[in-house]
Amino acid sequence: MRSRSLPCTPRPLTRAVRAAAIALPLSILAAPPASAAETDARRYEIPAGPLSSALSRFAGDAGVLLSVDGNLVQGLNSSGLRGEYAVDQGFAALLRGSGLRAVRDAQGNYSLVAESAPVELQTLHVQGSLGNALGSMEGYNATHSSVATKTSLPLLETSQSVSVVTRQQMDDQGSQTVAQALRYTPGLMSTPYGATTRYDYVALRGINDGSVDNLFLDGQKMLGDSGTYSSLQVDPYFLERIDVLKGxxxxxxxxxxxxxxxALTSKKPEYEAHRQLQLTLGSNDFKQGAFDFTGPLGDEQRMAYRLVGVVKDADNQVDGIEEQRYALMPSLSIDFTDDTRLTLLAMLQHDPKSGYHGGLPADGTVYQHNGQRISTHFFEGEDDREKFERDQQMLGYQLEHRFNDVVSARQNFQYLDSRVDSEQVYQYGYTTQYGYGADGDLYRAYTGAQEALHAWSVDNQLQFEFATGAFEHTLVTGLDYQRRKARVNYDGGTASAVNPYTGVRPEATYSFYHQYDExxxxxxxxxxxQDLIALDRWRFSLGLRQDWVETSFEQTNSIYGDQSDSDKESKLTGRIGVLYAFDNGLSPYVSYSDSFNPNTSPAYNGTTGNFDVTLLKPTEGEQxxxxxxxQPPGTDDLYTLSYFDLTQSNLSSKDSSENFFRSVGEIRSRGVELEARTRPTPNSNLVASYTYMDVEYTKDYIATSGANNRGNTPNVVARNMASLWADYTxxxxxxxxxQVGGGARYFGRSWADAENTLRLPSYTLFDASLGYDLSRVGLDGVGVRLNLNxxxxxxYVAACNSLYQCYYGEERNVMATLNYDF
Incomplete structure (x- = not known):
């Protein structure tokens, strides 16, 4: 057994840190009640604009819950709010001349009603110090996000590139996966493995490691294991919004x-009753039923629930492949006091079948093989050895308490459990490449795995809002801890060849062996x-973090014997950003940030006479x-332009003659992103984006034999990407x-392999949607929508991982959805 370590915190301090992480919620619940927010004045700087945006920002900054009927504020504008106000005074000033007033109930929550009479409300929740950065919203244009700062901050004042996909955009575009929901977002590639729906792969700014290690749910990292098949997936119907932080x-x-x-934000309980039933039918015999119920519990309305569920059954564009899902997401919110809220969350998901996850060689897909191309429907595996059954559960809570107008605390906790049972026969090129077989026969291998993953994480945050002279501070300090353990039993083998061109599939024969337990x-x-500092129109963001990470693995290998390794890493990272918010809506900014990511997958050293397994150094990044x-004054429209220079170092690379991995590689990604989210008219939405990227390997192992990729462009990277979506009601x-909508997505030429021997052609895809509100013909609450992707x-071939593994993109797909809201 081998181990190595870098300087790290002594074990007693680590234990003390973990004890503090667990003890914090007890101190929150035992804390004395806060001062009454409705009587304490504080300073606000809210610009002129739509009344809905001004109210949302005011409620978020004030830390109160606001319920709004969107019809009441439609088309109304606000002159903004500047100066010191108590909550009631602030609402009165914002609503002056609007014919509306804010009414406070016994729990300290506010609702918006007409001055003459109350109305039946449709709820928009804005709670606590995170404001509307996490709540539900109407339309496509989010105004705030917490993904970059862990506190509610206007996107216009965030000195880093952030894109937000709202619930309405997901619905209008008919998104069936998280990856599909991100198709119109700049700076990312959401189909690096083609039409697969098993995982939500997202390659951001030219960085693609083949994992889904960059997904978060409700502020917590989804602790799947990127070196196994135990990566989790969340159904998009469970989500309220998706925030994408670049860099x-x-x-x-x-x-x-x-x-x-x-960052995925799940649907949370709301204090106004709402229920939805949904039925979707589509291509490849797609059938899905879903429901979403929420509302208050009890006469005092101190509790609210939400229950969301999905049942899905579908075939696939690849012959013989199926998808099935049974998923449930219950949640419960409890307002212990006006200043203390606990939200309990769970997700239970069973996927008996998880769709296609294979690839085909470039020879026969990107270009013809002897004048023929492999069909997009061809299945290179075997029905009796195709299995991917996934069970995943998530339990957690979000606890928030405001001590007073200065101090608030939050704790987020998640426990994850996943079990995967899988088998797959896959191809890896033609048999003739290995010196045997007939022309056109595909060489095939077999893998099988039984996996179990257990993980939990906790994030404790204290937020302080105060002023020192002319400087206004929002200080966030935190302590987080995560722990993950994965077990896998792995089988290997080979399967007899198959020819995709003859239409004949002989009965397969196999050779199996147990490879290892790990x-x-x-x-x-x-x-x-982190300190967010405001000085007049200046905005400064300063952050530091110290991490201590321990990784290890133990392997019982039937071929090479037992292997093990462990590693301890300590890393200091930081971020700094400067932004100036002009009165005319322009906000130029500059920022620097860095990152690190430990390698949890072992690398194999196959040198002559020795076989060893080791953990490589963490990859590091800086940008x-x-x-x-x-943001034009008086609108929610947002236009962004960003230039980035990003470097990822310590990538694993090897000399093909040694088959020995070393942490010596480096990628540099530079580019420009443009995004526009606008409402040209009150009944329309428009989302447009363009991305230019120049990505190359700047360091690689100087091989004594074999290729050196320095100067080459990684695969799954296009120099140019663009998209446009518009709809009108x-x-x-x-x-x-x-309601009619349509869009276009362009992905430029990319390379099939890191050696840059084969280019993939560019492609342009067109989407359309058509919807109708059937309440216009007497069916209240009923709507229909047709989506065509x-x-x-x-x-087209969406991308390749090598010359042996290329991935067809999704064929034309038609979905019809019926909604009933009541």
Missing amino acids: PSSVLYGRSNPGGLV SRRLEQTGLYL YEVGLKY FADGALGGL NLTNEK
């Missing part, structure tokens, strides 16, 4: 991919401090970003209630 983010989240992260562990403890954001006349049925 390194270790200062708040610890180990992370330097390209960025995707246990993999990871622990991370992190302390972080410089310069940008400009623009007719309000009146014969077409009243009709890849409208022209373009046949």
Whole structure:
């Protein structure tokens, strides 16, 4: 057994840190009640704009819950709010002349009603110090996000590139996976493995490691194991919004991919009753039923529930492949006092079948093989050895308490459990490449695995809002801890060849063997401090974090004997950002951030006479970003332009003659991103983006034999990407209630392999949607929608991982959805 370590915190301090992480919620619940927020004045700087945005920001900054009927504020504007106000005074000032007033109930929550009479409300929740950065919203244009700072901050004042996909955008575009929901977001590639729906792969800013290690749920990292099949997936119907943070983010989240992260926010309980039933039918015999129920519990309305469920059954564009899902997400919110809220969360998901997850050689897909191409429906595996059954459970809570107008505390906890039972026969090139077989026969291998993953994480945060002279501070300090353990029993083997061109499939023969049993562990403890400083129109963001990470694995290998290794790493990361918010809506900014990500997968050293398994050094990343954001005064529209220079180092690379991995590789990614989210008219939405990227290997192992990729471009990277989506809803006349939408997605030429021997052609895909509100014909609460993706049925290879593994993109797909809201 081998181990090595870098300087790290002594064990007693580590134990003390973990004890503090667990003890914090007890101190929150035992804390004395806060002072009454409705009587204490504080300073606000809210610009002129739509009344809905001004109210949302005011409620978030004040830390109160606001319920709003969107029809009441539609088309109304606000002159903004500047100066010191108590909560009641602030609402009165914002609503002056609008014909509306804010009413406070016995629990300290506010609702918006007409001055003459109350109305039936549709709820918009804004709770506590995170404001509307996590709540539900209407339309496509989010105004705030917490993903970059762990506190509610206007996107216009965030000195890093952030994109937000709202619930309405997901619905209008008919997104069936998280990856599909991100198709119109700049700076990312959401189909690096083609039309697969088993995982939500997202490659950000040219950085793709083949994992889903950059996904977060409700502020917590989804602790799947990137070296196994135990990576979790969340159904998009369970989500309220998706925030995408571009660039390194270790200062708040610890180990992370330097390209960025995707933060999923689940649906939470609401205090106004709402129920939805949904039925979707579509291509490949797609059938899905879903429901979403929420509302208050009890006469005092101190509790609210939400229950969301999905049942899905579908075939696939690949012959013989199926998808099935049974998923449930219950949650319960309890307001112990006006200042203390606990939300209990759970997700239970069973996927008996998880769709296609294979690839085909470039020879026969990207270009013809002897004048023929492999069909997009061809299945290279075997029905009796195709299995991917996944069970995953998540239990957690979010606890928030405001001590007073200065101090608030939050704790987020998640426990994850996943079990995967899988088998797969897959191809890896033609048999003739290995010196045997007939022309056109595919060489095939077999893998099988039984896996169990257990993980939990906790994030404790204290937030302080105060002023020192002319400087206004929002100080966030935190302590987080995560622990993950994965066990896997892995089988290998080979299967007889199959020819994709003849239409004949002989009965398969197999050769199996048990390869290894492995246990993999990871622990991370992190302390972080962030200060958001406002000085007049200046905004400064300063952050530091210290992490201690321990990784280990133990392997019983039937071929090479027992193997094990462990590693301890200590890393200090930081972030700094400067932004100036002009009165005219322009906000130029500059920022720097860095990251690190420990290697939890073993690398194999196959040198002659020796076989060893070791953990490589953590990859590291750093990024410089310069940008400009623009929000025209009086609107929620947001236009962003950013230039980034990103480097990822310590990538594993090898000399093909030694088959020995070394942490010597480096990628540099530079580019420009443009995004526009606007409402040209009150009944329309428009989302447009363009990305230019220049990505290359800047360091690689100088091989004594074999290729050196220095100067080459990684696969799954296009120099140019662009997208445009627009929709319009007719309000009146014969077409009243009709919604039409359409979009286009362009992905430029990319390389099939890191050696840059084969280019993939560019492709452009068109999407369309058509919806109608059936309440216009007397069916209250009923709506229908038709979505068509890849409208022209373009046949294309979305990406390749090598010359032997290329992935067809999704064929034309038609989905019809019926909603009933009541």
